[in-house]
Each structure stands twice: as C-alpha cells, then as structure tokens.
Amino acid sequence: MYLSVELDAHHIQEIMSATSEDGVNWIPDAGVRIQNRVPGMLEVANNPSALHHNGEVWLWFRGSDCMPLDSNIYVAQSKDGLVFSGIQKVLAYSKWRHHERHGIAFPHVAATEEGFRMYYAGYWGNWNCGKTVNYYRKIKKCRNAFVPQS
Numbered sequence: 001m002y003l004s005v006e007l008d009a010h011h012i013q014e015i016m017s018a019t020s021e022d023g024v025n026w027i028p029d030a031g032v033r034i035q036n037r038v039p040g041m042l043e044v045a046n047n048p049s050a051l052h053h054n055g056e057v058w059l060w061f062r063g064s065d066c067m068p069l070d071s072n073i074y075v076a077q078s079k080d081g082l083v084f085s086g087i088q089k090v091l092a093y094s095k096w097r098h099h100e101r102h103g104i105a106f107p108h109v110a111a112t113e114e115g116f117r118m119y120y121a122g123y124w125g126n127w128n129c130g131k132t133v134n135y136y137r138k139i140k141k142c143r144n145a146f147v148p149q150s
Contacts, residue, residue, distance in 0.1 A: 001026060002033060002059060004046035012036055013046040015061060017082065033084055034061060034076060044071070047106045051116075057081040060090070060118070062105040071103030073120060091118065099124045 001018045015034035018026040034045040044064040051058050057078045064071035073091040076084035093104040102123035109118050 002048035002050050004048065013044045015045050015048050015059070029082065031082065033078075033082065034059065034087070045074075049107045049109050051109055051111060053111070055079070057084075058109075059084055060107040060109050062103075062107065063089075064103060064105075069102050069123075071105050071123075073104055073107045073118070091120070093122070097122070 001020070002015055003018065004013050005016050006013050014032045014036050016031075017029045017033050019029060020026045034048070036043050036045050045061055047062040049060045057080075058075060059078065060073060060075045062071050063074045070093070072089050072093055074087055075090045076087045078084040091104060091107075093100040093102075095101050099122035104120050104122050106121040107118050108120070109116055
C-alpha cells in the first residue's frame with residue numbers, strides 16, 4: 001500500500017508505503033517513497049495510485065506547490081517498489097477548463113486493453129474566490145519556513 005503522510009501541522013505531505021500478509025494488518029516500511037521538494041511540486045506529494053507495469057511499479061500521484069491550488073499529476077517508476085525515480089508531470093491542470101480551476105488530484109489509474117485510463121478529481125469554482133485563495137496563499141508562506149532545504 002502507498003499512502004500520503006503529513007509531516008507536521010502545515011500540510012507538508014510525502015508518500016510512504018506499508019506491507020501486509022492478509023490485507024488487513026499493515027506494517028509501515030521504513031523511509032519515504034516520494035519526497036516533497038521535487039521540482040514543480042515544492043511542498044506536497046500525495047494521493048498515490050500504483051500499478052505493476054512491465055516488471056516495475058508505476059506510481060501516479062498529486063504534486064502541488066500551494067495546497068490544494070495549482071496541483072498537477074505526476075508518475076514515477078520503481079523496480080523494487082521502494083525507490084522511485086524518473087518523476088515526470090503527466091497531466092497538468094488548466095484553470096481555463098471548467099472543472100480544473102484550482103488544480104487536479106486523486107488520480108486512480110487502471111490498465112485497459114488499449115493502455116491506461118486515469119480517473120481524477122478537479123478542484124473548481126470561481127478562481128477569484130478571495131477568502132479561499134488568500135487562505136492557501138497565506139499558509140503557503142508560513143509553511144515554507146518549515147520545509148527542510150536540500
């Protein structure tokens with residue numbers, strides 16, 4: 001299982017993993033699978049969706065600089081399911097598309113006979129809804145002080 005974890009009270013999230021023998025009782029793995037501070041997604045990596053493909057684990061996830069504004073969907077690959085590389089943006093939101101005014105998230109990817117199909121959520125509404133946008137911009141400024149520099 002791949003899951004989002006929050007590092008502190010400032011919504012800084014990364015992706016970790018856990019294993020289970022019975023699908024009910026889970027033991028977290030040591031280490032982080034997808035870290036924050038990846039170029040293009042400075043603070044948040046969350047909402048993982050994983051599939052086995054060509055002998056690898058492919059992990060799609062949401063990456064964002066200002067949660068939940070301006071989020072996009074990324075993919076990374078791993079041979080062992082623990083160390084991921086090759087992170088790349090695969091779906092960018094467009095504030096001009098009606099249902100993606102603020103960002104996109106929660107990818108769920110399914111294999112099909114033709115390839116893959118992704119289902120995802122779009123954040124939408126009035127882009128200038130001042131209270132909401134200002135709230136996230138404000139917490140982004142204070143969160144940046146808590147993000148470890150690498």
